[in-house]
Amino acid sequence: MAIVKSKLLQKIYKNYPNFFKKDLDKFFDIILNEIKYSLKKGNRVELRGFGTWSSNLQKARISRNPKTGERLRTPEKKTIRFKMSKDLFNKINNEEV
Numbered sequence: 466m467a468i469v470k471s472k473l474l475q476k477i478y479k480n481y482p483n484f485f486k487k488d489l490d491k492f493f494d495i496i497l498n499e500i501k502y503s504l505k506k507g508n509r510v511e512l513r514g515f516g517t518w519s520s521n522l523q524k525a526r527i528s529r530n531p532k533t534g535e536r537l538r539t540p541e542k543k544t545i546r547f548k549m550s551k552d553l554f555n556k557i558n559n560e561e562v
Contacts (some may be wrong), residue, residue: 504545516549 511517525541
């Protein structure tokens with residue numbers, strides 16, 4: 466089951482009722498926008514205890530349509546790589562939720 470932004474904000478609000486919901490939403494948007502902006506610039510983003518994001522440049526190449534076999538030119542593009550921290554890995558694999 467995936468968690469959506471609104472559900473995550475509700476859980477945060479339940480744990481921290483002193484904050485306004487609109488302030489938590491704005492705070493969350495600021496964090497996500499900073500992560501996006503940093504990745505777009507080519508910087509690495511690290512949240513200790515959670516993981517790191519980095520952007521890679523995938524070179525242009527000749528690919529093939531699997532249905533027709535036609536050769537296509539695929540332009541270069543940026544991709545995002547996520548690597549979880551050891552703490553997160555251990556929590557996922559060793560502890561019960």
